[in-house]
Amino acid sequence: MDKLKMHSPDLSQDNIAKIRQLFPGCVTEAHDEATGAVRLAVDFDQLRQELSDHIVEGPQERYRLDWPGKREALINANAPIAKTLRPNFSESLEFPSTKNLFLEGDNLEVLKLIQQIYLGSVQVIYIDPPYNTGNDFVYRDKFAQGADEYLKVSNQKDSDGNRLLANLSANGRFHSDWLSMIYPRLKVARNLLREDGAIFVSIDDTEVAGLRHMMDEIFGAENFITEIIWEGANKNDARQVGVCHEYVLCYVKDRRATKTSWSVTKEGVEPVLKEVERLRKEHGEDYDASSEELAGWFRAMKATPSFGLRRFRYIDNRGAYKEDDPTAPGGRKFVLKNPKTGETIPLRPNRGWAFDQETFNRLVDEGRISFISPTSIMVRRYLHETDTQTPQSVFYQPARSASERLSTLLGGGYFDYPKDETIIQKFIDMAAGEDAHDAIVMDFFAGSSTTAHAMFLQNALDGRNRRFVMVQFPEQTNESSSARAAGYQNIAQISKERIRRAGKQVLEGEHHPNWNRDVGFRVLKVDTSNMKDVYYRPDELNQADLLDMVDNVKEGRTAEDLLFQVLVDWGVDLTLPIRRETVKGKTVFFVDDNALVACLDHGVTEDLVKELAGGEPLRVVFRDNGFVSDAVKINVEQIFRQLSPTTEVKSI
Incomplete structure (x- = not known):
């Protein structure tokens, strides 16, 4: 019986396998020096020969973005991790039925853990990463360099520590650390996008140039859509020119697969349509009376976006119209x-x-x-x-209005510059509009979960059933902050509370009858693997060690913890419905009915195995040491071959 890997995919090996498909003669087998295992390896000399007409050798100039730490950042993007996602039922909302996810932990680790599950599945990614202010990031990856190390690698200090440049105030480490932080996250995120999926990244003028080069490299310059200008409020610290805007870089996974035109709903349309519906109910087929009252309604709406649609002041059996x-x-x-x-x-x-x-x-x-x-x-x-139009590359939305709405919603001003949910709603409408009935919307720098709020608003508006994946690191709030005084220990707690309150607020308002009203979310938190680490060589084991290793699951881990690690390892959707039953005296989990069946108890008998095999599940998993005897364990695969030959059987 095969055992599950219990670690995230090894992207390097996956990429080598793809090279093997294109150039079989360039891939060979080699021994891993650390483990002794046989792994695929690239014969780069042979690969250079295959690409001899196109390869750029040595120091020859080429157009690309480089910085100290880039190679390590790439290695980090591809390296597997031995971690898991553990469910937290008390912090979740409508856990059994919701299709939304809130994943708590370092976002690079989360992206690696879920990439098998959501590979090529995400329709829209919006992120608002930390801007480069020169301060340390909470995302301190293992390849981040110290100041002295950076200066030596970038030839700004010699081996004796002497400075080689007179002015170090503008040195590249300021940019390099930020680029090294964002690079692996974007690399992994690209794998999650659908072929027609889009990513929107907010950024300020400090790193917009470097980010544009980086995203050209990761997504391809041909997949660049636009650089959106998001105009808000002037900064008060300007000395020469007051900067009153930020940028949003937009790329798609594959422009050829993306629909030819994007559209957004015109500002002010919804209030007009609601008023027309009210007048038609009130006046019936007396369209002259309805039209006369609608014209008066428009005059009263001069201070709103709806006033711009005042030419649509006539009503007939079809609705509001203008005469052209x-x-x-x-x-x-x-x-x-x-x-x-x-x-x-x-x-x-x-x-x-x-x-x-x-x-x-x-x-x-x-x-x-x-x-x-x-x-x-x-x-x-x-x-x-x-009622739709091609989106424009400039959006104006006063920053203060978003701050005021969020402060009112949460009962306190815990974020200085929250993003505006109505603007992100436009991005969702653009890239996951009318055809995206159950599209996945992701934000792996969730912050206050503005993206989740925006998705609720858009679902309520058009009746689609998009679902979200929010990812947030539990960054500690400042001890002297109003957030800490209100009881929030970290940003993730505020983020989850915003989703709860925003969902309730949207449900209490008007919404499309086709919307499934899903405003819940499952909370899963990154943690170490549920499996015990084994660091013994065979000659170092004694009898006590062998007894300790009989159960390879860490103490304090629940059956649900094990189940979700199985889902992660097998690449099964983390929002599928889960049913818990008692079968032959043992707890059995049925994920999406028979998509996956898991019995993680001890003392599994042959009768139970036959009972489960009779249901012909797609996949089944047991504990490796969970059988009542070795004979039962040996017979498991034979029983399934006889009763359910298509079932994939594994153990942990």
Whole structure:
């Protein structure tokens, strides 16, 4: 019976396997010096020969972004980890039914743990990483360099420690540490995107240039969509020019797979549609009365975005519409007849019709032509058919309004510069719009979980059932902060509370009838593996050690802990429904009915094995030492081959 690996995927080996598919002669087998295991290895001399017409050798100049620590950052992105995700039921909301996830821990570790599960599955990623202020990051990866080490590697100090540059105030370590932090996270995140998926990254002017180069390298310059300008409030520390904007870099996984056009709902549309619906219920088919009252409503909305749609002041059985000129410069020139009266409709000088006679007749039949007189017409354009537009590259939203809304929601101002949920809602609408019924939205620098709030708002608006994956490190709040005074020990606690309150607020408002109203989330936290670490060589083991190793699970770990490590290792969706039953006196977990069946108790009997095999599950897992006897353990695979030959059987 095969055992589960209990560590994240080894990306280096996966990449070598891909090279092997392209160049079989360039991959060989080699012994791992540390473990003695046989691993795939690349024969780089042979690979250079295969690419001899295109390879760039040695110090020859090339266009690329380099910094001290980049190689180590790449190694870190590919290195597997032996950790797990443990469920926390008390901090979750609607754990049994929700499809949303809140993952707590270092985001690089989380991304590695979930990449098998969500490989090529995420539709939208939005992140707002920590801006480079020169301070230390809470994400201190093992390759981060000290100041002296950096200065030597970058040739700013000699081996004796003497400075080689006069001015070190602008040295590259300021940028290198930040680039080394973000690089592996973006590398792994790209693997999670669908082929038509998009990523939006907020950044300020300190690192926008370096980040643009880096994302060109990771995602491909051909997959760059745009650099969005997010205009907010002026900074008070300006000396020459007041910077009043930030940037959002947008890339897609594969531009060829991305739909040709993105759109967003026009500002102010929803209030108009709601008012039209109210008037139609009140006045029925008296469309003149409805139109007259709608025109008055628009006059009262001068200070709102809806006022910009005031031309849609007429109502008929289809909804709100505006009347447009049916002619256009350079349009068709022919004699247009009124199909009801046969009269000729005159054409103004230097104009042409925007349609032919056949199309005109169809529009008349559909009631889309307004006859001002028998010889004067207008075309009806309906709001619900023209309520979207191509998104613009500049967004204006005062930063203060988002801060005020969040402070009101949480009952305190715990974040200085929270992102605006209505802007992120636009990004979700752009890249996971009407076709994305159950798209996954991810934010692995969740902060106050603005992205989760934005997704709730968009789901409530259009009735889609998108689901989120939020990732947040439990960064400690400052001891003297208002957040600590309010009882929040770390940022992750505030983040989860914001999701709870935002979900409740959205549910209490108006929402689309097709929305499934899922505002819950499962909390899973990064922790060390559930399995005991074994550091003994065979000649060092004694009888007591062997007895200790009979149970390879750490003390204090629950059956649910083991189950979720199995889900992670097997690459099974962490939000699937889980049913717990007692079968033959043992606890058995059924994940998505028979997608995975797990019995992690001790004393498993042959009768229980046969009972589970009779259900023909897709996968089944037991404890390696959980069987009542060695004979039962040996017979497990034989029983499944007879009763359920397609079941994959493994142990932990």
